Amino acid sequence: MAANRVPDISLNDGNTIPQLGFGVFQIDPKDTAQAVGAALEIGYRHIDTAQMYGNEAEVGQAVRASGLDRDQVFVTSKLNNGFHRPDDARKAFEQSLREMKFDHLDLFLIHWPLPTLYDGDFVSTWKVLEDLRREGKVKSIGVSNFQVAHLERLAAEADVVPAVNQIEAHPYFGNEEVRAYDHAHNILTEAWSPIAQGKVLDDPTVVDIAEEVGRTPAQVVLRWHVQRGDIVFPKSTTPKRIEENFAIFDFTLDDAAMDRLTGLGRGEAGRQGPNPDTFDYVPS
Numbered sequence: 001m002a003a004n005r006v007p008d009i010s011l012n013d014g015n016t017i018p019q020l021g022f023g024v025f026q027i028d029p030k031d032t033a034q035a036v037g038a039a040l041e042i043g044y045r046h047i048d049t050a051q052m053y054g055n056e057a058e059v060g061q062a063v064r065a066s067g068l069d070r071d072q073v074f075v076t077s078k079l080n081n082g083f084h085r086p087d088d089a090r091k092a093f094e095q096s097l098r099e100m101k102f103d104h105l106d107l108f109l110i111h112w113p114l115p116t117l118y119d120g121d122f123v124s125t126w127k128v129l130e131d132l133r134r135e136g137k138v139k140s141i142g143v144s145n146f147q148v149a150h151l152e153r154l155a156a157e158a159d160v161v162p163a164v165n166q167i168e169a170h171p172y173f174g175n176e177e178v179r180a181y182d183h184a185h186n187i188l189t190e191a192w193s194p195i196a197q198g199k200v201l202d203d204p205t206v207v208d209i210a211e212e213v214g215r216t217p218a219q220v221v222l223r224w225h226v227q228r229g230d231i232v233f234p235k236s237t238t239p240k241r242i243e244e245n246f247a248i249f250d251f252t253l254d255d256a257a258m259d260r261l262t263g264l265g266r267g268e269a270g271r272q273g274p275n276p277d278t279f280d281y282v283p284s
């Protein structure tokens, strides 16, 4: 059997990113250092957090406690929705570094485009991220929840092509149009809620394929993502699952299994999270 090794994928700016990471949305700050510590112990080298999650400090704490060098762990955070104005974006980024006690981030994203807020101006926000990258405070910059129209606007008005676009994707919602745009423009797709927060795991097709290949439903779905070439970072606070989700690089799905999983897509009806065209939540 092949060894389980997480591939590093090249970004369009020359940096690399581990294809599998660990997501920390909805992990209580008091549990975060322990969960991230467990993930790093198992071998994860990529953590996905956000200002909105309220657990950046604990992510930084876990990275330092791991004994790993800072440059051995790829850390992403995301700009919170209340901070799209340029001055606010810069201050919020600096606050993330202070929270994590890091001198740089590996990847920083605009979390949501918020096209109905701030005059729909995410371009001036993006230019702050371009500046932060030029200043060496962040190695790579990207976006999250950007639809094709939002990406086209950045292409027309900005200098730097986002390195990644982090979007909802799982077998019930392939998000194919946005993925196709990303792919055509050398933007790496990151799939959030890769197992749809568990909702796809008892689907009969997923269960059947899992039985056929002798893996768990979660492993099969995560494997489907990585064979599509996307980045994934499943969240779990359950030690056995954190380990299970990591073991997805020592088996493959054949084309027929890949097609059966892709065939579960329900189009827009499969979306579980908010629609980026209308989402306007700003945390108080």
Ligand SMILES: NC(=O)C1=CN([C@@H]2O[C@H](COP(=O)(O)OP(=O)(O)OC[C@H]3O[C@@H](n4cnc5c(N)ncnc54)[C@H](OP(=O)(O)O)[C@@H]3O)[C@@H](O)[C@H]2O)C=CC1
Residues within 6 Å of the ligand: 022, 023, 024, 025, 026, 048, 049, 111, 144, 145, 166, 167, 191, 192, 193, 194, 195, 196, 197, 198, 201, 218, 219, 233, 234, 235, 236, 237, 238, 241, 242, 244, 245, 273
């Ligand atoms: N950019 C964005 O707007 C968004 C980004 N994200 C990012 O994506 C990450 C992952 O997405 P998330 O929404 O957390 O959902 P996931 O699809 O990763 O699912 C997490 C849920 O599935 C359960 N689970 C995890 N592994 C297994 C397993 N092997 N078997 C059975 N159940 C399992 C977890 O339970 P338990 O913890 O109890 O084990 C948890 O309830 C987030 O943590 C965040 O980093 C997420 C949403 C939006």
Ligand SMILES: O=C(O)C(=O)[C@@H](O)[C@H](O)C(=O)CO
Residues within 6 Å of the ligand: 025, 050, 052, 111, 273, 274, 281
């Ligand atoms: O997890 C994230 O990164 C999110 O943006 C979500 O929390 C999102 O804001 C949401 O699901 C709100 O209901």
